[in-house]
Amino acid sequence: xxxxxxxxxxxxxxxxxxxxxxxMPKEMLTIVDKPAIQYIVEEAVQSGxxxxxxxxxxxxGIIEDHFxxxxxxxxxxxxxxxxxxxxLEQINHISSMANIYFIRxxxxxxxxxxxxxxxxxxxxxxxxxxxxxxxxxGKDPACGQLIRAYEEFGRGVLGVNLVTAEAITKYSxxxxxxxxxxFFICTDMIEKPTPDKIMSLYSILGRCILPPEIFDILEQxxxxxxxxxxxxxAMCTLAxxxxxxxxxxxxxxxxxxxxxxxxxxxxxxxxxxTDIGADFKQxxxxxxxxx
Numbered sequence: 001x002x003x004x005x006x007x008x009x010x011x012x013x014x015x016x017x018x019x020x021x022x023x024m025p026k027e028m029l030t031i032v033d034k035p036a037i038q039y040i041v042e043e044a045v046q047s048g049x050x051x052x053x054x055x056x057x058x059x060x061g062i063i064e065d066h067f068x069x070x071x072x073x074x075x076x077x078x079x080x081x082x083x084x085x086x087x088l089e090q091i092n093h094i095s096s097m098a099n100i101y102f103i104r105x106x107x108x109x110x111x112x113x114x115x116x117x118x119x120x121x122x123x124x125x126x127x128x129x130x131x132x133x134x135x136x137x138g139k140d141p142a143c144g145q146l147i148r149a150y151e152e153f154g155r156g157v158l159g160v161n162l163v164t165a166e167a168i169t170k171y172s173x174x175x176x177x178x179x180x181x182x183f184f185i186c187t188d189m190i191e192k193p194t195p196d197k198i199m200s201l202y203s204i205l206g207r208c209i210l211p212p213e214i215f216d217i218l219e220q221x222x223x224x225x226x227x228x229x230x231x232x233x234a235m236c237t238l239a240x241x242x243x244x245x246x247x248x249x250x251x252x253x254x255x256x257x258x259x260x261x262x263x264x265x266x267x268x269x270x271x272x273x274t275d276i277g278a279d280f281k282q283x284x285x286x287x288x289x290x291x
Contacts, residue, residue, distance in 0.1 A: 003126050003147045003209060006049040008040055009114040010132035011057040011105040016257050025060045026257055027132045031265045032273055036256045037063060039135045041098065047144035049128060051099045053121045055114045057106070064102050069095045110228025115210075116218040124212050126150060129231075134206025135265060138251025142207050149183065149247045150209045156235065156244040158186055159207030161253065169193060171203040172232045174246060182248040186239050191232035192225045202246065204232065205253055214238060 014021030020029065027037040037054070044052055056063055070091070077088040101121065105114045115129060128143050136142040146157040163171055175188035176199075189204070190197055217234045224230040238244060252268070255261030270280045 001126055002048075003128055003150060004049060005051045005053070005122055005125055006044040006128040006130055006143070007115060007118040007122070008037065008044075008052060008054045008130050008132055009105075009111055010037060010060065010063060011055050011108065011114050012132065012257065013108065014257065017259055017262065023059070025056075025063060027060075028062055028066065029256060029262060031135065031254075031256075031262075032270050032276075035066060036135050036265075037132060038066070038094065039137070040130050040132065041067070041100070043136065043141045043143050044128065044130055045097045046141045047128070047147055049098065049143070051101070051121075053101045053103060053118050054132075055103055055105050055117055057104055057108065067095055067100050108228075110223070110226070110230055112218050112221055112229035112231040112234050115231055116215060116229075119215045122212060122215070126209060126211050129208050129210060131206040133255060133257040135254045135256055136206060136249070136251045137254070137269065138249075140250055142249040142251045142253075145249045146207055146209045146247055149245050153183075153245045155242055156211055156214070156238055157209040158204050158235070158244055158246045159249045160184070160186075160202045160246045161205050161248060162201050163203045163205075165198075165201060168198055168201055168203060169195065171205070173197070173199045174202045174204070175199040176202050176246050179245075182250075184246040184248070186244045186246040188240055189232055189236045191230045202248075204235075207249065208235070210235070211238075 010027045014026035017026055028035040031039065041052060054063060074088065074091060077084040103117055105117050130143060142159055146159050149157045160174060169192060172189055172191050173193045174186050176184035176186050178184055188199060190199065214234055217237050221229055221234045224233045254265035271277050
């Protein structure tokens, strides 16, 4: 069955980037001139996704506003004629690029609980999950790479990359065996492993394709690390039972729940930006001489 739906959990509190996220959702923090979540939605659309559910919570209505139309702004830009034509097209594109829906996670009980809120939206279809913290930039959309793996192997897919031994305890660790090239079979995993429980330095980084059976598993999954219902624990059950495909995706990942990740994303994408890239590069060369 074709993967046409995506779920973006965006209900986290953003505690790692306070005080910026006291009133502003971390998903709306900008990378140059677009909020982080717009990059994620665009990746899903470029991957062939047509229907997207964004899971929010209290205080995140600004995300809904961003993907809504603003007739007054559109009218004002239209009045300015050709001078604002390009920006008007960008604004219109935001609200029309996919069918975007919203639901609130009424209690912050973890990523697994958030994904389980999407059950009625997903129905009996496979679906993509794109974590709201992770912006991945590349010529070949990461979500699309996973969808192709699902179509080939017919089982759940994990987007993975190698992380350092120091970082693995903050993420997940997977038991994997090579299939070919950048494809692996995953048969076990653990969330936030202690050093003696590390299975490999491959970790799930922000993307996966899941079969609808994951919802029955989530219903039976008890709280895990941090006292929350972990999606990794549910996927572990699936991996042990059926196996999952792990894809070492291409593209640069930016952790938007991390202050350094936010600054890296802004600097690197500003250098690539059509309007300001050259001037910003020159600015960096000069400012670095003074530090």
